[in-house]
Amino acid sequence: NAGVTQTPKFQVLKTGQSMTLQCAQDMNHNSMYWYRQDPGMGLRLIYYSASEGTTDKGEVPNGYNVSRLNKREFSLRLESAAPSQTSVYFCASCVDSYSNQPQHFGDGTRLSIL
């Protein structure tokens, strides 16, 4: 039972470097989400994809881009990493965005930017 799989689990970048965080779900969910969580804080939505082929900005989209590659995969890209983007990133999926079904989360990617 894989659920939501995120890669990598840990990453250290230098300021200005780029990278892509990968997320895949095997539950045939329509909706997928990217959040960031800073120490002692709640989750803040970066981008979401209500269904395959659509993406929308969340609360904190600046500095990020996303791609819904197919129904299973939703990637998050940092084009030019900044220290302020040091955080734990969670990907989540849901049956759909309107039924208020539970969100299922991956284990997170711990990203440090020096």
Place this chain on the structure above:
Amino acid sequence: GQSLEQPSEVTAVEGAIVQINCTYQTSGFYGLSWYQQHDGGAPTFLSYNALDGLEETGRFSSFLSRSDSYGYLLLQELQMKDSASYFCAHPPSGQNFVFGPGTRLSVLP
């Protein structure tokens, strides 16, 4: 806009009952959910209220009052493993999700 408020910390002893409150202000409302997150772990779903009243799932119950823009999570027969952060959350527009700041619960022996 939309925002949710929760107490930052709650402490209780094993075997006790604790209530974690959540108040919200939102232009739209599509239900209130609760998630648990242990340190270093991922959030996991606990319960959901679409309508007013109490929803019970084992030792955990969740309550919603839409007229008061208020909900709470009730944890009974507290165990040490219940020490975690608890988040209320809702989809204000029906599509995306907003999470509260979280309440850190410490269960003491």
